[in-house]
Amino acid sequence: MESIKDKVAIIGVGTNKRWGELYDQDETGIVLEAVHEALDDAGVGIGDIQAAWVGGGAPTGNWLTSIIKQYIPVTKVENACATGAETVRGCTFGLLSKTYDLVMAVGVGKMKDAPRGGEGAGDEAGVDKYHPVTGATGIPAGRYALAATRYFSRYGLSRQEGKHMLAMISSKSHYNGARNPRAMFQREVSVETCENSPIIAWPLGLYDCCAQAEGAAAAILCRTEDAKSFRPDYITIKGIGISVGPGMRKFHTGFDFTHWEESTAASKQAYEQAGIKNPREELDMAECHDCFSIAEAIAVESVGLCERGTIRRDVEAGTFTLEGKLPVNASGGLKSFGHPPPASGIREMFETYKQIIGKAEYQSRQLKNVELGLCHNQGGHPGRFECSVTILGIPGK
Amino acid sequence: MFGILSYGAYVPMFRLSRDQIAKAWGGGSGAGEKAVANFDEDSLTMGVEAAVDCLQGIDHKSIDALYFVSLTHPYQEKQAASIIAEVLDLKPDTFTLDIDNSPRGATSAFRLAADAIASGSAKKVLVIASDCRVTAPHSGDEMLFGDGAAAFLLGDARPAVTIDNAYHVFNSFMDTWRLPNEPFNRTWEDRFIFGEGYSKIAPQAVAAALKQFKATIKDFAKVVLYAPDQRRHTELARALGVDAKTQLQEAFFNNIGHTGSAFVPMMLVATLQEAKAGDKILTFNYGDGCDVHALTVTAGIEKLRNRRGIKKYLASKLPVSYYQQYLIFRDLVIEEPGGRATRTSSLPVLWRERKNLVSLIGQKCRVCGTVNFPLQRLCIECQTEGEFDDYPIWDKKGKIFTFSMDERTVQPVAPSVACIMDLEGGGRFYGNITDRDPATIDVGQEVEFTFRNIHDGGGLHNYFWKMRTVRG
Structure with a gap:
């Protein structure tokens, strides 16, 4: 096995202008915004793209057909909430095999066009949803809440202490989102408000949950040796890890809900490719899948940014704030952006890319000296995850 | 006589x-x-x-x-x-x-x-x-x-x-x-x-x-x-x-x-x-x-x-x-239309898995002894394929390992209390707690099984087992 480190470069990224409930736009509309920005950013035209990997939307990615007229391969991939990362992974392999020289990854989610605001989207799919028993189990918040209750119990946090820790995580993400013009929610929310928000699935309240939002994101990739011909300030892929857990793990008494091995396994793959030994010290930023506050807490621990059961200490010390030692979800995260699953993964890479090349929209949210960043996504629910970890950085680092 | x-x-x-x-x-x-x-x-x-x-x-x-x-x-x-x-x-x-x-x-x-x-x-x-x-x-x-x-x-x-x-x-x-x-x-x-x-x-x-x-x-x-x-x-x-x-x-x-x-x-x-x-x-x-x-x-x-x-x-x-x-x-209230998600139910699945779902009989791995529930093809512990004995779990009690209380539930009465129960003698069950006072539920409590109608999706009564705090 050979590492993919530094072999593939991202030379352009884009998202639609602002994520949220985009009732006046259709799927193609928001895809166009993201694709145009990515193409412009890379300085290429749509006719230059030789292949694309897409996630979300209609079958066979036919929302691209109105954009792409050159009869190229377009492959739709589906890998739960890791779908965005999977499109980039497809692009990477297409480039590494030298089948293509310039490719595009696109993800889109337009959940609010679905009945009931897309409630439960991304949960049980296919024939599973007709299962007389498991097809009837709860909303995603309820599934993650099981992890929160267990986390409190295992690490001796009172209900109040646990809720407070989660509220600090959500409040931090809203602080970051308030500084990001593309976020759905651009408003600071106090710890107190988060802690006392109406219960969705106890112990998780409204502000522990990300919104159902709509958005699109795109990235243009080429092999690193060609990147300089497009732009001087590209970034490279250091490693991509994907892990799917043994599906029925939650039914095993050894599974305790407070640690997610899929995240650990995917991060290990990515760290090994990237040559990262001590992620907490070597990484400069991380975008973590915070569909729920507890998801961020356990993901941060599971990818090794702190020891298991200790995130409370770091949350209170401000380690993961915008000003902290290792900012987590500097973009505002899923908490501020909402979560259209196929798009979120590429949006995390958009953020990491912009931070590394120093082109965050506002100086107030521009991190200093970012050389290595982590993008983490997980789909499914505790005990049955599909997880991706992608490490991006400056070339040669 | x-x-x-x-x-x-x-x-x-x-x-x-x-x-x-x-x-x-x-x-x-x-x-x-x-x-x-x-x-x-x-x-x-x-x-x-x-x-x-x-x-x-x-x-x-x-x-x-x-x-x-x-x-x-x-x-x-x-x-x-x-x-x-x-x-x-x-x-x-x-x-x-x-x-x-x-x-x-x-x-x-x-x-x-x-x-x-x-x-x-x-x-x-x-x-x-x-x-x-x-x-x-x-x-x-x-x-x-x-x-x-x-x-x-x-x-x-x-x-x-x-x-x-x-x-x-x-x-x-x-x-x-x-x-x-x-x-x-x-x-x-x-x-x-x-x-x-x-x-x-x-x-x-x-x-x-x-x-x-x-x-x-x-x-x-x-x-x-x-x-x-x-x-x-x-x-x-x-x-x-x-x-x-x-x-x-x-x-x-x-x-x-x-x-x-x-x-x-x-x-x-x-x-x-x-x-x-x-x-x-x-x-x-x-x-x-x-x-x-x-x-x-x-x-x-x-x-x-x-x-x-x-x-x-x-x-x-x-x-x-x-x-x-x-x-x-008693379902005597006319509900706001579209208030709750509709469910449906696959009869082939219900039929195929009836021993598991209806009789609540799990599987015990002959190789490692692990209790498997719900129905598995490969043991969740040792991955051995198809080497199971029937293992009734409906009569086992257990303890609440973790739980959540879903206020956005599709069930008629909120909250829906989801629960992971670890069974005496091994095995784990993921389901709902019924007949409960939400204020008193906590990790570690003893629970037992009770047979219930979990939904009427697909125009039929979908029966399954829930948990409740031990009665009597």
């Missing part, structure tokens, strides 16, 4: 005080409270509960016939007894039968059981009576009716209670009826249906039975009497010369309500829970005729003391906090 080998009963957890009903509609209150099935219960699920209580320590495979008696079968066409037989994992050639239409169905089923046993077609017959009658809001029946179930295992091998004599008479008197497409019972004015009906027919039948049994009312330590309400219960006892203090079995109007075809069976269970060897019992059941039985308690009754029966289930209860919640339980 033919008789009762075992008994069991079930009273649902929730009680609706009659003051709440009076408060909702104005007017006078009846006394006490009534037992009401939770939204996820029906006659079938309550019948399973009573059967489980009855069959403690008894091999389910020893049962030859199952009669399920109810006025409120969950389906108009589709036998409930066959579903219950599947739930209880009875042997495949068990004879199953639904009995309906008359509140005296259970004691009539005693006769069928006696005949089956006498003919040699069965050795052990399980009779379950259960009712969950929906009443019109603001009606007399709403005040009167309650929900519950009882079960008896009948046979002729050393019964705990012998059934010595039986008397049966039919009667086409119209007092209470329900048309096929109507939800609620109809009746005629009290003065006719009681004056000309019950209050005349009942004493005549008991007198005729006693004559046939060559007995007098004083011979009986306890007398179990069907009655349409508390007043007629007292009146009939007086007319028969039954001593209200020493002989008359309480009818539970004040704390359960009239439970239809389960009414006399539940009273009989309550009697047996207090009975001593040698006690003689007279039961009178009514509805389109009468069934009268004379029974004698034997020393075998002592082996059945661990049954929860009426006594323990009555003591374990939660109040329905407001009247409207009861209307929601």
Whole structure:
């Protein structure tokens, strides 16, 4: 096995202008915004793209057909909430095999066009949803809440202490989102408000949950040796890890809900490719899948940014704030952006890319000296995850 | 000697005080409270509960016939007894039968059981009576009716209670009826249906039975009497010369309500829970005729003391906090359209996984001993493929490992309490906690299984098991 480190470069990224409930736009509309920005950013035209990997939307990615007229391969991939990362992974392999020289990854989610605001989207799919028993189990918040209750119990946090820790995580993400013009929610929310928000699935309240939002994101990739011909300030892929857990793990008494091995396994793959030994010290930023506050807490621990059961200490010390030692979800995260699953993964890479090349929209949210960043996504629910970890950085680092 | 080998009963957890009903509609209150099935219960699920209580320590495979008696079968066409037989994992050639239409169905089923046993077609017959009658809001029946179930295992091998004599008479008197497409019972004015009906027919039948049994009312330590309400219960006892203090079995109007075809069976269970060897019992059941039985308690009754029966289930209860919640339980509220996600159900999956889903039988890996649930092809521990033995989990208790309380639930009553339960002896179950006070649930609490209707998606009753804090 050979590492993919530094072999593939991202030379352009884009998202639609602002994520949220985009009732006046259709799927193609928001895809166009993201694709145009990515193409412009890379300085290429749509006719230059030789292949694309897409996630979300209609079958066979036919929302691209109105954009792409050159009869190229377009492959739709589906890998739960890791779908965005999977499109980039497809692009990477297409480039590494030298089948293509310039490719595009696109993800889109337009959940609010679905009945009931897309409630439960991304949960049980296919024939599973007709299962007389498991097809009837709860909303995603309820599934993650099981992890929160267990986390409190295992690490001796009172209900109040646990809720407070989660509220600090959500409040931090809203602080970051308030500084990001593309976020759905651009408003600071106090710890107190988060802690006392109406219960969705106890112990998780409204502000522990990300919104159902709509958005699109795109990235243009080429092999690193060609990147300089497009732009001087590209970034490279250091490693991509994907892990799917043994599906029925939650039914095993050894599974305790407070640690997610899929995240650990995917991060290990990515760290090994990237040559990262001590992620907490070597990484400069991380975008973590915070569909729920507890998801961020356990993901941060599971990818090794702190020891298991200790995130409370770091949350209170401000380690993961915008000003902290290792900012987590500097973009505002899923908490501020909402979560259209196929798009979120590429949006995390958009953020990491912009931070590394120093082109965050506002100086107030521009991190200093970012050389290595982590993008983490997980789909499914505790005990049955599909997880991706992608490490991006400056070339040669 | 033919008789009762075992008994069991079930009273649902929730009680609706009659003051709440009076408060909702104005007017006078009846006394006490009534037992009401939770939204996820029906006659079938309550019948399973009573059967489980009855069959403690008894091999389910020893049962030859199952009669399920109810006025409120969950389906108009589709036998409930066959579903219950599947739930209880009875042997495949068990004879199953639904009995309906008359509140005296259970004691009539005693006769069928006696005949089956006498003919040699069965050795052990399980009779379950259960009712969950929906009443019109603001009606007399709403005040009167309650929900519950009882079960008896009948046979002729050393019964705990012998059934010595039986008397049966039919009667086409119209007092209470329900048309096929109507939800609620109809009746005629009290003065006719009681004056000309019950209050005349009942004493005549008991007198005729006693004559046939060559007995007098004083011979009986306890007398179990069907009655349409508390007043007629007292009146009939007086007319028969039954001593209200020493002989008359309480009818539970004040704390359960009239439970239809389960009414006399539940009273009989309550009697047996207090009975001593040698006690003689007279039961009178009514509805389109009468069934009268004379029974004698034997020393075998002592082996059945661990049954929860009426006594323990009555003591374990939660109040329905407001009247409207009861209307929601009985699906009597017209919902805002689109308020809840609709569900559907794959019949092939339900059929294929029935042992797992309906009988709640898990798999134990022959290689590593790990208990697997739900259905697995490969062991979740050692990955060995297809090397499993059946391992019942429905009878295991467990502890809450973690839980959540979903306020955005698709179920009729929020929150939906999702729970991971680690089972005694290994294995884990992921499901819902029902019959609960959300404020008191915590990690580490002991829970047990209860059979419920988890949703009606796809136009059918989707039954499965939930958890509840241990009752009784």
